[in-house]
Amino acid sequence: MLSKVSRVFDILLIIAVPIGLYFAFIYAPVEAKMGIVQKIFYFHVASAWVGFFAFFITFLMSISFLISRKFIFDDIAEASAEVGLLFTTIVLVTGPIWAKPTWGAYWTWDPRLTTTLILWFIYVGYILLRQYIADVNQRAKFSAALGIIGFIDVPIVFLSIRLWRTIHPNVVQKGGGGLHPDMLTSMFVCLGIFSIIYVAILLKRLSISSLERRILIIEEKK
Amino acid sequence: MSNSLIDIVNITKQYGHIKALRNISLSINKSDFVTIFGANGAGKSTLLKLISLQSRQTSGEINLSGVPYKKLGNAFKRRLGVISHQPFLYENLTAYENLLFYASLYDVKSPKKVVDDLLKRVDLFKRKDDLIRTYSRGMLQRASIIRSLVHNPDIILLDEPYTGLDTVASKVLTSLLKDQLSDSKTIVMVTHDIQVGLELSSKIVIMKKGEVAFNENISAIDKSNFENIYISQVTDKD
Amino acid sequence: MINYFKAVYAILKKDLMVEFRTKESINSMAVFGLLTVTVFSFILEPSSDSKVEVAGGIFWIAIIFSGLLGLGKSMLNEVNGGNFEAILLAPIDPTAIFFGKFLANMVSMILLEIIILPIFSVFYSINILSHPLMLLILFLTTYAFSLLGTLFSVISVKSRSREAMLPLLLLPILIPVILAAILSTNIFVAGGDIVGSYNWIKILSVFNIIFTAVIFVIFPSVVEE
Numbered sequence: 001m002l003s004k005v006s007r008v009f010d011i012l013l014i015i016a017v018p019i020g021l022y023f024a025f026i027y028a029p030v031e032a033k034m035g036i037v038q039k040i041f042y043f044h045v046a047s048a049w050v051g052f053f054a055f056f057i058t059f060l061m062s063i064s065f066l067i068s069r070k071f072i073f074d075d076i077a078e079a080s081a082e083v084g085l086l087f088t089t090i091v092l093v094t095g096p097i098w099a100k101p102t103w104g105a106y107w108t109w110d111p112r113l114t115t116t117l118i119l120w121f122i123y124v125g126y127i128l129l130r131q132y133i134a135d136v137n138q139r140a141k142f143s144a145a146l147g148i149i150g151f152i153d154v155p156i157v158f159l160s161i162r163l164w165r166t167i168h169p170n171v172v173q174k175g176g177g178g179l180h181p182d183m184l185t186s187m188f189v190c191l192g193i194f195s196i197i198y199v200a201i202l203l204k205r206l207s208i209s210s211l212e213r214r215i216l217i218i219e220e221k222k
Numbered sequence: 223m224s225n226s227l228i229d230i231v232n233i234t235k236q237y238g239h240i241k242a243l244r245n246i247s248l249s250i251n252k253s254d255f256v257t258i259f260g261a262n263g264a265g266k267s268t269l270l271k272l273i274s275l276q277s278r279q280t281s282g283e284i285n286l287s288g289v290p291y292k293k294l295g296n297a298f299k300r301r302l303g304v305i306s307h308q309p310f311l312y313e314n315l316t317a318y319e320n321l322l323f324y325a326s327l328y329d330v331k332s333p334k335k336v337v338d339d340l341l342k343r344v345d346l347f348k349r350k351d352d353l354i355r356t357y358s359r360g361m362l363q364r365a366s367i368i369r370s371l372v373h374n375p376d377i378i379l380l381d382e383p384y385t386g387l388d389t390v391a392s393k394v395l396t397s398l399l400k401d402q403l404s405d406s407k408t409i410v411m412v413t414h415d416i417q418v419g420l421e422l423s424s425k426i427v428i429m430k431k432g433e434v435a436f437n438e439n440i441s442a443i444d445k446s447n448f449e450n451i452y453i454s455q456v457t458d459k460d
Numbered sequence: 461m462i463n464y465f466k467a468v469y470a471i472l473k474k475d476l477m478v479e480f481r482t483k484e485s486i487n488s489m490a491v492f493g494l495l496t497v498t499v500f501s502f503i504l505e506p507s508s509d510s511k512v513e514v515a516g517g518i519f520w521i522a523i524i525f526s527g528l529l530g531l532g533k534s535m536l537n538e539v540n541g542g543n544f545e546a547i548l549l550a551p552i553d554p555t556a557i558f559f560g561k562f563l564a565n566m567v568s569m570i571l572l573e574i575i576i577l578p579i580f581s582v583f584y585s586i587n588i589l590s591h592p593l594m595l596l597i598l599f600l601t602t603y604a605f606s607l608l609g610t611l612f613s614v615i616s617v618k619s620r621s622r623e624a625m626l627p628l629l630l631l632p633i634l635i636p637v638i639l640a641a642i643l644s645t646n647i648f649v650a651g652g653d654i655v656g657s658y659n660w661i662k663i664l665s666v667f668n669i670i671f672t673a674v675i676f677v678i679f680p681s682v683v684e685e
Contacts, residue, residue, distance in 0.1 A: 121632035132619035160636035277685035296551035308542030326470040327550035
């Protein structure tokens with residue numbers, strides 16, 4: 001069942017990724033001031049969206065696990081956190097590549113970028129915690145608590161960092177106000193395609209989890 | 223059914239896809255002394271955790287005098303004492319402080335008198351103001367036993383209490399258990415110690431791979447042959 | 461309800477008894493805190509004017525890092541000897557256990573602050589408590605730190621390499637608290653417009669209210685097996 005759905009998404013990706021590349025590199029015009037480096041924007045924003053969405057899924061699955069104690073929710077929470085961490089890493093790498101030619105520095109303590117960094121730390125902690133607890137039951141409960149608290153924390157982190165940056169006046173202004181309509185279209189296409197990539201990777205990660213559980217059962221029966 | 227105190231009906235406990243208990247049914251009568259044997263991983267401790275409300279079953283029900291556990295909650299916890307191979311005592315507090323602390327959690331009436339009496343019963347009264355970490359192993363075990371009795375529970379669960387005890391300490395434990403038994407308390411014990419199990423129990427249960435493999439009253443068991451039964455049930459014959 | 465507060469009080473009293481008996485955590489916390497304050501004074505000229513910009517940061521980093529030391533210790537007492545399991549067997553609400561331990565941790569933190577604050581003020585010749593609102597900042601920050609610190613010490617104590625796990629989990633979550641504490645303290649140290657601290661007080665309060673409620677809801681299912 002899982003592998004069939006996963007196959008469908010694989011095929012979907014073969015079609016979708018070239019479309020995304022077309023929209024990002026050919027359909028969308030080259031930005032006048034920033035030039036070709038602005039193309040990274042489509043991947044940067046889409047990754048940020050997927051990363052955040054993935055952690056939201058972890059949050060929902062953590063709540064579901066604590067209520068129902070069904071380990072499938074724990075599996076999804078873990079898988080989604082790992083995929084989310086992958087995409088926030090992409091955000092943190094593409095952000096500086098974009099920032100250097102645009103703002104003259106690799107890293108700016110922009111509220112969004114900084115919040116993403118904190119988010120990254122929270123979920124690195126989440127994954128480390130999972131690795132360091134041997135007992136399946138405790139691992140699921142404790143990481144669910146972290147999955148809930150970590151996600152609720154994000155808006156408060158964002159607010160506090162924004163408040164911090166408005167106190168220090170050297171905050172870099174976002175370049176360019178409105179986006180060209182073609183750029184906006186391309187961005188939404190990329191958002192959609194990255195969402196498909198998210199689901200595809202999530203399904204692959206879930207089938208690994210179910211294999212792991214099956215190995216545990218076989219070992220148990222021995 | 224009617225005269226049983228704890229009724230375990232079709233209990234299954236699952237951790238993920240792993241079934242720790244499969245369809246366990248067991249009834250424990252008032253004043254029973256049930257000993258549960260079994261290999262490691264047979265589900266003994268899991269069962270004890272379910273009986274002591276530390277853990278929720280995946281399916282099935284446990285009733286106390288016909289009332290489901292779920293409805294009882296703290297009312298049941300008040301009647302329950304648990305002795306484990308862990309001391310359940312703070313080593314940087316004195317025995318007296320430890321016992322008074324646990325008494326306060328159970329809202330025991332006139333706790334000082336209760337604690338004094340218990341300490342006297344196990345010969346620890348003179349050492350009551352010494353820190354637990356200065357106690358010898360035997361003293362620690364005695365203190366740990368009376369800790370679980372501080373609220374005068376009528377159901378006592380023991381999780382491998384003989385692990386790590388020397389001969390003297392285990393004799394003290396055995397005699398204390400006999401005392402409790404004569405107080406018509408209900409006792410469930412998990413252990414590997416066949417002799418003790420046979421000596422004290424009114425009922426023997428052997429668990430294997432999450433199921434009850436053997437369940438007999440002591441009167442129906444040929445004690446001289448029990449070791450063979452035990453070995454055949456506990457060890458694998460795959 | 462009376463029983464609930466009785467249980468909270470019993471846990472709090474027991475924790476403080478253990479702490480005052482051994483003085484293990486408060487001693488190491490205080491020494492580590494003073495050490496941090498001393499070491500940090502090497503990064504700047506302590507008599508220079510720029511110190512007002514970093515004083516809040518140094519003070520809070522010292523408090524939070526030494527606080528981390530104490531949290532781990534307090535929970536270790538529960539795990540050694542299996543006491544945490546025994547407390548959970550008692551007929552009391554699990555959240556009463558949480559709030560008892562939380563209050564005990566908070567008392568230790570307040571003691572730590574009482575020790576560090578005057579010495580810090582002397583070392584850097586700064587008056588941190590220049591405005592009564594600073595007491596509120598101290599309280600709210602200590603509350604937030606103890607609240608999540610208690611929860612994460614319960615979690616990390618069950619993991620391997622627990623000493624490393626606690627700060628890894630706790631610090632990212634506490635970023636809003638750390639920012640608020642440092643920046644509002646700086647306002648008072650520099651003698652700036654106190655209106656600037658209102659937003660930080662709001663953030664601290666919102667943080668505390670939300671997480672007190674969240675922990676109240678999830679703690680029972682986190683400790684139940």
